[in-house]
Amino acid sequence: MNRVFGLVGRYMILMARVFSRPEKARIYVRRTLFEMQGLGVNSIGLTFIISIFIGAVTSLQMFTYLRGAGAIIPPHLIAFATREVLVLEFSSTVVALILAGKVGSSIASEIGTMRITEQIDALEVMGVNSAGYLILPKLIATVIFFPMLAVISIVVGVFGGYAVSIFVGLMPADIYIEGLRYHFDVFSVSYSLIKMSIFAFLITSVSAFYGYYAKDNSLEVGRASTQAVVVSSVLVLVFDLILTQLLLL
Amino acid sequence: MIHIDKLVKQFDGQDILRGVDATFEQGKTNLIIGQSGSGKTVLLKCIVGLHPIDGGAIYYDEVCFSSLDNSSRRGMRRDMGMIFQGGALFDSQTVEENVKFPLDLFSSQSEAEKRERVQFCLNRVNLNGAGRLYPSEISGGMIKRAAIARAIVLNPKYLFCDEPNSGLDPKTSVVIDGLIAEITAEYNMTTIINTHDMNSVRRIGDTIIFIYQGNKLWQGTKEEIGRSDNRELNDYIFAAEVK
Ligand SMILES: Nc1ncnc2c1ncn2[C@@H]1O[C@H](COP(=O)(O)OP(=O)(O)O)[C@@H](O)[C@H]1O
Ligand SMILES: [Mg+2]
Numbered sequence A: 001m002n003r004v005f006g007l008v009g010r011y012m013i014l015m016a017r018v019f020s021r022p023e024k025a026r027i028y029v030r031r032t033l034f035e036m037q038g039l040g041v042n043s044i045g046l047t048f049i050i051s052i053f054i055g056a057v058t059s060l061q062m063f064t065y066l067r068g069a070g071a072i073i074p075p076h077l078i079a080f081a082t083r084e085v086l087v088l089e090f091s092s093t094v095v096a097l098i099l100a101g102k103v104g105s106s107i108a109s110e111i112g113t114m115r116i117t118e119q120i121d122a123l124e125v126m127g128v129n130s131a132g133y134l135i136l137p138k139l140i141a142t143v144i145f146f147p148m149l150a151v152i153s154i155v156v157g158v159f160g161g162y163a164v165s166i167f168v169g170l171m172p173a174d175i176y177i178e179g180l181r182y183h184f185d186v187f188s189v190s191y192s193l194i195k196m197s198i199f200a201f202l203i204t205s206v207s208a209f210y211g212y213y214a215k216d217n218s219l220e221v222g223r224a225s226t227q228a229v230v231v232s233s234v235l236v237l238v239f240d241l242i243l244t245q246l247l248l249l
Numbered sequence B: 001m002i003h004i005d006k007l008v009k010q011f012d013g014q015d016i017l018r019g020v021d022a023t024f025e026q027g028k029t030n031l032i033i034g035q036s037g038s039g040k041t042v043l044l045k046c047i048v049g050l051h052p053i054d055g056g057a058i059y060y061d062e063v064c065f066s067s068l069d070n071s072s073r074r075g076m077r078r079d080m081g082m083i084f085q086g087g088a089l090f091d092s093q094t095v096e097e098n099v100k101f102p103l104d105l106f107s108s109q110s111e112a113e114k115r116e117r118v119q120f121c122l123n124r125v126n127l128n129g130a131g132r133l134y135p136s137e138i139s140g141g142m143i144k145r146a147a148i149a150r151a152i153v154l155n156p157k158y159l160f161c162d163e164p165n166s167g168l169d170p171k172t173s174v175v176i177d178g179l180i181a182e183i184t185a186e187y188n189m190t191t192i193i194n195t196h197d198m199n200s201v202r203r204i205g206d207t208i209i210f211i212y213q214g215n216k217l218w219q220g221t222k223e224e225i226g227r228s229d230n231r232e233l234n235d236y237i238f239a240a241e242v243k
Helices: A002-018 A025-068 A076-114 A119-126 A129-169 A174-183 A186-214 A218-248 B040-047 B070-079 B095-106 B111-124 B139-154 B170-187 B198-204 B230-241
Strands: B004-009 B012-025 B029-033 B053-061 B080-083 B156-162 B188-196 B207-212 B215-220
Touching: A002 A186, A025 A076, A025 A129, A025 A186, A076 A119, A076 A129, A076 A174, A076 A218, A076 B188, A119 A129, A119 B040, A119 B080, A119 B095, A119 B111, A119 B156, A129 A174, A129 A186, A129 B188, A174 A218, A174 B170, A186 B070, A218 B188, B004 B040, B012 B040, B012 B215, B029 B040, B029 B170, B029 B198, B040 B070, B070 B080, B080 B139, B095 B139, B139 B170, B156 B170, B170 B188, B188 B198, B198 B230, B207 B230, B215 B230
Parallel strands: B029 B188, B029 B207, B080 B156, B156 B188
Antiparallel strands: B004 B012, B004 B053, B207 B215
């Protein structure tokens, strides 16, 4: 327990340094754009692929199982259910878990490597606030970009469901579209995007934390990046529960 | 001039430096020697403020550096350049961008002036052709030279080098030693160099302190080191020669 408090304390101290006075704003802007490319744009492909498959599979499953259960379900509800699954949970939480694996491990190993090769010391000797310089641009980039990935995931996932429905002949296109528009609550999208930006903050800051305090050898960098993924994934799930309580109930 | 007074540093309750006194003179190459694990890197990082110290004091000329708070230290950092053991160039930047980095942060010069200064420093270390390359694309010796260029780009008064020759072949070591010594004399800097290389000691040891298990056991010059009667130092020199 003491160890957990120690970790949380060190995490808080690091975050305080991340948000303290930046040196030159112009350099931060440039770095943030650079990180958006590296951490955000480069994750579009992955998001695209998993979302289109999950959207398609969800529609198929809904169709098969609702029919199997003997329920007399109007087909447009299949599209409705696919949309809800994507908006409420998949495109934020599950996509965040996958990004925790991809982005979290890359952040932890990048910063960890900079630690053990003394690049962080080099920044500090020059008088640069290394925590702010390295971590803040990544935080801003992911907090802005991850919600966009969630939107992409929703759109692509819904399209996957649409494509498979037409292709397999579950229902005609206009019924699917009717289902998509059925009982649509804009707040559920906001809920999804709010969750996603908080997940982005968690994943990035926790992974940066493990990298920043990586010990002096390459084994430790590997360990740091594993820990970053595990801890940030668990936190994503815990916060999913908390935020759902807070926002939906 | 840099002066340290009874410097103490502990890690996890264990003494790593046990009250080290030393004076590093301006315009000279001041060497810290000792076997691996003796505490040279820790000493250098204490002096530049990367490690908080547990006792004693550090003076940069008249200023008591160790009693300054972080923001006043930041003001002095423009005058300090450091070359790390592995070079510590930023992997995501080209050699040119690495050298320009301190200028971007701290100088109000125009873009053209900065570029000119970068070219000048790269020239100074004979790296003019390599500016566009990334650290992963150049040799160990070139990395060290790029690190020197980055360290001197703001015209520092104090230069710190942690094992500048580690991982280099003997011929390249001569070049790097020569470069650091020349630059020190040229700009009248106070230069402190960690090394375990006896050839470097003989070449550029204007002043030398010998660290053994966190204690300073000997001090002198390259002329005097052969005549020392300190047993640990003589063992150390003997071992280094045999190797
Ligand atoms: N951050 C640290 N935490 C704990 N111990 C350290 C740390 N850095 C160095 N040490 C210990 O201090 C001693 C001196 O190390 P160092 O200064 O790196 O030696 P060297 O003379 O080879 O440069 C070693 O025993 C090392 O294990
Ligand atoms: Mg060392």
